[in-house]
Amino acid sequence: MSIMTTTRDFPLLKTQVEQRKPLPGEPEAKMTVEELTIRYGPRVAVEGVTLPFYRQLITAIIGPSGCGKSTLLRALNRMNDTLPGVVTQGRVELDGKDIYAPGCDVIALRQRVGMVFQQPNPFAKSIYDNVAYGLRINGLVRSRAELDDRVERALRAAALWDEVKDRLGKSALQLSGGEQQRLCIARALAVQPQVLLMDEPASALDPVSTAKIEELMFELKKDYTIVIVTHNMQQAARVSDLTAFLLSGHLLEFNPTPQLFTTPAEARTEAYITGRFG
Amino acid sequence: MRGRVIDRGFVVLTAFAVLLITAMLTVVLGNIVWHGWEQITWEFLTAAPRQGMTEGGIFPAIYGTVLLVLLMTIFVVPLGVCVAIYFSEYANRESWLYRWTRQAVNNLAGVPSIVFGLFGLGFFVQFVGRRVDKALYDGTLTYGQPALVWAALTMAVLTLPVVIVSVEEALRAVPQSYRDASLALGATRSQTIFRVVLPQAMSGVLTGGILAVSRGAGEVAPILFVGAAYFLPHLPTRLNDQFMELGYHIYVLSTQSPNVEETKPLLYGTVLVLLVLTFLLNFTAIAIRARLRTGAARAR
Numbered sequence: 059m060s061i062m063t064t065t066r067d068f069p070l071l072k073t074q075v076e077q078r079k080p081l082p083g084e085p086e087a088k089m090t091v092e093e094l095t096i097r098y099g100p101r102v103a104v105e106g107v108t109l110p111f112y113r114q115l116i117t118a119i120i121g122p123s124g125c126g127k128s129t130l131l132r133a134l135n136r137m138n139d140t141l142p143g144v145v146t147q148g149r150v151e152l153d154g155k156d157i158y159a160p161g162c163d164v165i166a167l168r169q170r171v172g173m174v175f176q177q178p179n180p181f182a183k184s185i186y187d188n189v190a191y192g193l194r195i196n197g198l199v200r201s202r203a204e205l206d207d208r209v210e211r212a213l214r215a216a217a218l219w220d221e222v223k224d225r226l227g228k229s230a231l232q233l234s235g236g237e238q239q240r241l242c243i244a245r246a247l248a249v250q251p252q253v254l255l256m257d258e259p260a261s262a263l264d265p266v267s268t269a270k271i272e273e274l275m276f277e278l279k280k281d282y283t284i285v286i287v288t289h290n291m292q293q294a295a296r297v298s299d300l301t302a303f304l305l306s307g308h309l310l311e312f313n314p315t316p317q318l319f320t321t322p323a324e325a326r327t328e329a330y331i332t333g334r335f336g
Numbered sequence: 337m338r339g340r341v342i343d344r345g346f347v348v349l350t351a352f353a354v355l356l357i358t359a360m361l362t363v364v365l366g367n368i369v370w371h372g373w374e375q376i377t378w379e380f381l382t383a384a385p386r387q388g389m390t391e392g393g394i395f396p397a398i399y400g401t402v403l404l405v406l407l408m409t410i411f412v413v414p415l416g417v418c419v420a421i422y423f424s425e426y427a428n429r430e431s432w433l434y435r436w437t438r439q440a441v442n443n444l445a446g447v448p449s450i451v452f453g454l455f456g457l458g459f460f461v462q463f464v465g466r467r468v469d470k471a472l473y474d475g476t477l478t479y480g481q482p483a484l485v486w487a488a489l490t491m492a493v494l495t496l497p498v499v500i501v502s503v504e505e506a507l508r509a510v511p512q513s514y515r516d517a518s519l520a521l522g523a524t525r526s527q528t529i530f531r532v533v534l535p536q537a538m539s540g541v542l543t544g545g546i547l548a549v550s551r552g553a554g555e556v557a558p559i560l561f562v563g564a565a566y567f568l569p570h571l572p573t574r575l576n577d578q579f580m581e582l583g584y585h586i587y588v589l590s591t592q593s594p595n596v597e598e599t600k601p602l603l604y605g606t607v608l609v610l611l612v613l614t615f616l617l618n619f620t621a622i623a624i625r626a627r628l629r630t631g632a633a634r635a636r
Binding site for chain 1: 428511513514515516517518519520521522523524527531532535536
């Protein structure tokens with residue numbers, strides 16, 4: 059499978075796309091987006107985007123505010139369904155099955171494709187109950203012991219266990235912002251998703267907490283397909299393996315991260331990453 | 337110079353207005369407490385009226401009021417919460433159904449309370465009650481007459497808009513990000529509402545309950561025709577019993593007694609009890625709400 063990008067609106071890109079070699083080792087795409095167009099009423103937020111997301115790799119989606127990157131991310135677990143007036147066209151495949159096909163179980167989809175949001179949003183419940191929430195509502199555990207075990211594993215995976223193990227019954231709202239965000243990651247991991255979508259997960263956090271989240275992403279990519287939307291180009295450069303650059307709803311460039319940041323194929327990508335607009 | 341005089345004048349005017357209403361409230365409450373407090377004895381609170389209501393106490397009226405308000409709460413809170421959930425979580429704001437029902441709720445809030453009384457008589461007592469009798473009691477007059485349950489239902493309809501508005505406000509105050517977080521974990525919409533949104537809006541539900549109770553406890557007009565009794569020798573024990581009620585008892589004491597002068601001290605006492613009861617109900621609920629707010633998270 060080769061890396062594709064949209065060429066319809068950017069004919070100059072065409073030769074460059076066709077010549078591009080697939081990634082070394084031919085990684086396997088966990089999710090693919092094909093000719094995806096998303097409209098909010100009359101406004102087109104994403105247009106004709108085609109993009110794969112590979113197993114065990116972190117894909118960053120960058121671009122200026124309003125370029126449609128969050129909308130694209132939210133299309134991957136159909137969270138756009140919750141917004142009125144959103145129309146989605148094209149295909150989004152998870153393991154080769156179209157998640158927008160009629161009869162697709164959205165609830166099951168969202169268990170497989172977890173999400174972490176921009177603002178840490180733990181529920182006003184205890185730390186334990188936050189992590190246990192997804193397991194309880196989906197009836198994924200049979201006993202209290204199993205629940206305890208799954209909660210602990212999720213908190214360990216989110217590198218939060220040691221900090222909170224003595225106060226699991228305390229309110230999650232008492233945690234710091236960085237801890238809250240890791241709790242949200244633990245909450246998402248608890249239901250054992252296969253894909254983890256992160257919508258600017260560190261933009262509301264201080265540098266130390268941000269570093270912890272990024273470290274965590276490195277750990278998590280062994281087991282998950284991770285897609286991260288970020289404003290912060292240093293962050294994209296640090297954590298991701300592949301970077302997609304979105305502008306006005308169009309995919310301008312999709313390349314391995316080092317390449318995109320050192321020798322961008324598109325002049326506008328270079329202009330953006332060097333800070334000439336954004 | 338002239339502007340400044342007007343400015344000063346306005347300050348004095350607003351201060352005077354504040355003083356005036358404070359004075360009015362002081363006179364009203366002071367008068368009631370002054371004349372009423374010596375009536376408040378153990379006997380007054382626990383005995384039934386005697387001697388054509390010139391002696392004895394008001395226990396049946398206190399009992400009836402509490403019972404009425406409790407029953408009303410049981411009816412109105414679940415119904416109000418459901419309507420608020422529909423408005424806040426499900427309804428499409430553009431749809432005609434939403435606009436019509438929303439307008440209906442607004443209008444309901446503006447209907448004079450005596451009209452609710454007549455509605456209760458016509459709908460609950462005569463329409464529903466009679467049919468219940470025909471269907472279940474072979475036409476024997478059982479529910480087709482003024483009764484506690486009909487009064488509570490009438491009161492519930494009256495206080496419904498209050499509950500809806502305050503619950504809906506609380507639901508809307510729950511950030512969308514909580515709903516997103518829950519849905520993104522594979523929760524259904526109803527799971528999200530009942531496990532995340534509604535618990536978060538609990539203080540609003542309680543506020544709705546409080547407002548409904550304080551409104552309900554103070555209303556007399558809606559229950560005039562649907563269950564309040566002038567005098568009853570026994571306490572209500574069944575849903576189709578009539579009942580005595582504090583507000584109605586005040587009305588009876590002040591206008592319907594054969595000897596108004598002699599009932600006057602009792603009247604003051606009754607008014608004081610009604611005021612204290614309403615304050616207490618409010619205070620209890622506010623205290624619960626404050627506790628819920630500080631201890632936002634439930635223990636494990």
